[in-house]
Amino acid sequence: MLEEAREFHEATTVQDEVGELVDILELIHTTISALGVSYEELEAFRNQKKMERGGFDKRIYLINVEDPASL
Numbered sequence: 216m217l218e219e220a221r222e223f224h225e226a227t228t229v230q231d232e233v234g235e236l237v238d239i240l241e242l243i244h245t246t247i248s249a250l251g252v253s254y255e256e257l258e259a260f261r262n263q264k265k266m267e268r269g270g271f272d273k274r275i276y277l278i279n280v281e282d283p284a285s286l
Contacts, residue, residue: 216242 219242223235247257 216239219235219238223232223239226232226235243257244254247254
């Protein structure tokens with residue numbers, strides 16, 4: 216997955232980006248199958264997590280978190 220994410224990051228056209236997303240999606244399908252999870256279950260988990268913690272719709276993301284206990 217890391218390799219495919221890097222390839223997505225390095226893609227220079229929308230067509231190449233979509234091709235890399237297809238590879239990532241294939242890895243997701245293969246992985247959830249190996250875990251015994253259906254795509255529908257994965258989507259339910261995704262929606263629940265999005266409701267609890269928010270999503271990436273606004274393209275705002277957390278860069279770093281400091282653990283006060285480690286300071």
